[in-house]
Amino acid sequence: MGLWAIVPVKPLRRGKSRLASVLSEDERALLNFTMLSSTLRTLQEVEEIDQILVVSRDPAALSLAREYKARTVQEDGQPELNTALQRATVVAQMYAAQEILILPADLPLLSVSDIHRILQRAKNPPVVVISPDRRNDGTNALYMNPAGIIEYRYGPGSFHQHVEQARLKGVRVEVCQLSTLSLDLDLPEDLDLLKQIEAMQIEP
Template identity: 35%
Template sequence: MTLPCIVIPMKSPKKAKQRLSLHLSNEDRESLALTLFKKTLAFFNRHFPHIETLVVSESSEVLALAKTYGTHTLFDDGSQGLNGALKRACGWVKQAGFSQQLIIPSDIAILDKMEIESLLLSSEQASVVIALAKDGGTNALLTSPPDAIEFAYGTHSANKHKAQAVSKKMSCVCLQLSHLSLDIDLSDDLEKAIKQQPELFKKWCQPLASSLYKEALYA
């Protein structure tokens, strides 16, 4: 089986989790983003040490942290958004000689080894493998070659990525993976993560509960 380069995009923690701004302070959102990022790096470092990883970010703090986990790093100023950063990362991946690329976000609540293995195995049958997010987004994208399609992250990105593959007559597989479908964007997502892994997410339990209580009180 051909091994991909795993690409993990990570924006500056100070800009992360904006959709939680009504429920968490700037400090809480920043610490949540960094905790999830470190959890992601540790997961791949532990379970897939034979697969090379690239972190692309506008944050020098993030890139320095990534290096401590033995990953490659790439600076992107963020001016072209997520899709621009991924296009830049894809150029690095191709230049490094990889024939596959797996994009994984840094904010999945629970990463599961068997789910990632399913993704990797699916690349033997399809040029484009999409792990669906709960809201129709793309929570993992495995492409062979790395630039098989243009990146179209945003609203309903899974359908956009699939449509590109179809238009280019490339084989495409969409996977519904229970853990990988849950990233943390909204208060409901964080509530689920707290219930599933209370020890990991206990730091944000009280701030979120207080915010939701006030929201209900004044509704």
């Protein structure tokens, strides 16, 4: 069944640990909750997405996902992002998903138009579309058609790793640079940048 968007989420109280020097545990949990809600709201607005799937080991994250009519995959075993995504992809394939779009829950400026831009580049499969982070190091959005055509290589240098995976499989790669989607909140400097952007937007 069509296009599935998969959102991986760490336990809400544990995610964004690299912001611990500037945010308390409660603040990080609230930030994670807010960013997951906003990601799910944005995905719900994209008509082309047939199903949202959230993979997490946190019952609170999974329960929030269900409020947005998302399907859920409960993670178990050793926490590992690529394993979690692989498992979620197998579930999507069981429902005959043809296309997969992976979006982490830490993209505070993600918009519907970002997703449309990715989907515009996704014509004529087989194809992999990658939106890197602003450092051209990580992978902020990863689209593939058909589902499962490449293996997940999230972690340091994942942008180049995913490009390489696609090349190994002989699949066309589209790199989609989008300024809003390129900001993921990892480090205190990313939070500072977000605050600057938000301040600019509310000025007359």
